Amino acid sequence: MWLNGCSSSTASTDPAPELTAGNTVFMTTFADVVSKVKTATGVSITSAQAPKTIVLTCSDSRVPPELIFNKTLGDLFVIRVAGNVLDKDQLASIEYAVEHNWATKIIILGHSQCGAVKEAVVSWKNTKSATYVPVGTTKMENLDYLVGKIYPRVIAARAAFPTYTSLTASGANLWEAAVDNNTDHIYEQLVLENEIVKEALADSSKALKNVIKAKYDITTGKVTFQ
Numbered sequence: 001m002w003l004n005g006c007s008s009s010t011a012s013t014d015p016a017p018e019l020t021a022g023n024t025v026f027m028t029t030f031a032d033v034v035s036k037v038k039t040a041t042g043v044s045i046t047s048a049q050a051p052k053t054i055v056l057t058c059s060d061s062r063v064p065p066e067l068i069f070n071k072t073l074g075d076l077f078v079i080r081v082a083g084n085v086l087d088k089d090q091l092a093s094i095e096y097a098v099e100h101n102w103a104t105k106i107i108i109l110g111h112s113q114c115g116a117v118k119e120a121v122v123s124w125k126n127t128k129s130a131t132y133v134p135v136g137t138t139k140m141e142n143l144d145y146l147v148g149k150i151y152p153r154v155i156a157a158r159a160a161f162p163t164y165t166s167l168t169a170s171g172a173n174l175w176e177a178a179v180d181n182n183t184d185h186i187y188e189q190l191v192l193e194n195e196i197v198k199e200a201l202a203d204s205s206k207a208l209k210n211v212i213k214a215k216y217d218i219t220t221g222k223v224t225f226q
């Protein structure tokens, strides 16, 4: 039984036939994939995981890490949230993975044309305020909270590139500068401020060796490590 709006429906109606069809295709290769993928100690991924890479990236539908990096089940420990921001929940997920000592690296994967960052840039263009003022009048408290976290990255990008004012114009692209500043800031949050990550990086007996900044180009599919 699935919830369908405020009423319930029975299992006789598939609420997402296109996803069921996709999952049916996926299941034709599932056993083969599982038979080939093992943890470092030879354990099947049906009973354990040991991903070598932690990825923090955006929820944008065009940025699926497994597709972008051509990886499969068990390869990536992925945290996705709009604007790839770090809050307690995302930090907890990263700390969980680091403490399990699977991963040698954390990838912070920003992307071009990030809509969450755009919200913050639009707010700045409208208000020129030093602090975030939500765009529009619709009360979206949680979205405002998230965009408010990104807004200082727009201010920082403006400080670094004072002539940048445009969302899109080549060579004056505040939007992309803010995306990059957001990635830089998240990197600093992890490497300079997070005790779990800092301790793991400083301890040669731990698996984690690197935190890496990267950007995915929506228009070309290319990831550039920064």
Ligand SMILES: [Zn+2]
Residues within 6 Å of the ligand: 058, 059, 060, 082, 083, 084, 111, 113, 114, 115, 116, 117
């Ligand atoms: Zn995004």
